[in-house]
Amino acid sequence: MTVGLRLAAADWGGEFSGTFDNINSLFRFPPLFDGITLFGFDLWINRTILIAWFMTLVVMTIMLLGTGRAKVIPGKLQSLVEMIVDFVREIALDIIGPKGHKYVPLLTTLFVFILFMNLAKLTPFLMLPPTSRIAFPLFLAGIVWLVYIGAGIKEQGFVHYFGEMLFPPGVPKVLYVILTPIEVISNLILRPFTLMVRLFANMVAGHILVVITLVTIHVFLPSFPVGWMVGVIGLLAAPLVFAFELLIIGLQAYIFIMLASVYIGSSVEPAH
Amino acid sequence: MDNLSSALVFGLATLGPGLGLGMLISKAIESTARQPEAAGMIRTTMFIGIAVVEALALLGFVLAFVLQA
Numbered sequence: 001m002t003v004g005l006r007l008a009a010a011d012w013g014g015e016f017s018g019t020f021d022n023i024n025s026l027f028r029f030p031p032l033f034d035g036i037t038l039f040g041f042d043l044w045i046n047r048t049i050l051i052a053w054f055m056t057l058v059v060m061t062i063m064l065l066g067t068g069r070a071k072v073i074p075g076k077l078q079s080l081v082e083m084i085v086d087f088v089r090e091i092a093l094d095i096i097g098p099k100g101h102k103y104v105p106l107l108t109t110l111f112v113f114i115l116f117m118n119l120a121k122l123t124p125f126l127m128l129p130p131t132s133r134i135a136f137p138l139f140l141a142g143i144v145w146l147v148y149i150g151a152g153i154k155e156q157g158f159v160h161y162f163g164e165m166l167f168p169p170g171v172p173k174v175l176y177v178i179l180t181p182i183e184v185i186s187n188l189i190l191r192p193f194t195l196m197v198r199l200f201a202n203m204v205a206g207h208i209l210v211v212i213t214l215v216t217i218h219v220f221l222p223s224f225p226v227g228w229m230v231g232v233i234g235l236l237a238a239p240l241v242f243a244f245e246l247l248i249i250g251l252q253a254y255i256f257i258m259l260a261s262v263y264i265g266s267s268v269e270p271a272h
Numbered sequence: 273m274d275n276l277s278s279a280l281v282f283g284l285a286t287l288g289p290g291l292g293l294g295m296l297i298s299k300a301i302e303s304t305a306r307q308p309e310a311a312g313m314i315r316t317t318m319f320i321g322i323a324v325v326e327a328l329a330l331l332g333f334v335l336a337f338v339l340q341a
Contacts, residue, residue: 258316
């Protein structure tokens with residue numbers, strides 16, 4: 001049995017038959033039943049989608065129970081939800097300015113969604129963050145991209161917004177040959193791209209780290225005389241790895257909305 | 273060989289951003305220590321800087337996967 005097969009077997013929670021050649025097997029799962037194919041995309045239900053649905057259900061339940069029938073003196077759940085909203089609002093007002101109030105609902109939704117999608121990484125029996133599939137970060141970054149461009153057009157006007165962005169004032173005319181392509185790439189392509197890849201890469205790396213830690217225990221601990229101590233080391237390392245991943249989970253959700261509000265803020269307030 | 277090259281791509285791509293992040297965060301901590309009342313603003317600016325610096329490492333990460341395929 002190769003290392004890769006052991007990894008897959010542990011991740012699947014059982015025996016794994018068949019062969020694979022790369023790390024994709026930890027992330028790509030076969031469809032549970034045949035779905036429909038739309039415009040060349042396979043809309044199949046697999047494990048990742050079920051996890052995403054489950055975590056969405058959890059977060060919706062928490063938010064609805066926390067905000068429904070809001071009281072002046074908040075209960076436990078309501079104060080938790082209020083803390084989250086307050087946290088996001090402070091970031092939004094800090095970075096965007098007074099106009100940030102409008103974007104608090106969007107940013108809160110993004111924060112909570114990303115946080116809970118990431119938390120699936122450490123939730124027992126799920127152990128897979130849906131955000132480690134590129135589609136989730138892609139759509140989240142796409143939403144932010146649309147919002148900050150829309151906000152720029154709405155607040156500054158189409159011509160002014162794109163004019164300021166593509167031709168920054170106060171620069172010698174000759175430099176526009178170099179500056180304009182750089183501005184286009186950095187503002188319109190690199191911003192959403194890095195937003196997407198940052199979340200994606202952190203979740204992929206985190207999932208691989210967690211799987212390797214758990215597989216080390218799974219493989220080495222039962223083999224008593226030979227590699228037993230390696231399993232013990234894995235067992236001791238597991239809480240540290242989990243704590244580190246918990247930190248990364250929160251940090252990525254925080255950085256995502258932080259950068260989203262920075263981008264929105266740069267659209268709302270013209271650059272000085 | 274393909275695996276080695278993609279690993280090398282990511283490894284080399286992290287060198288510059290690693291140095292940059294070290295400098296950036298150390299300066300941010302230093303200025304926070306000098307002027308604690310400006311901590312909020314410094315943190316915000318630090319994260320924007322991190323986002324820009326990190327972009328290069330992230331491009332290397334993607335390129336590693338692209339080369340592997």
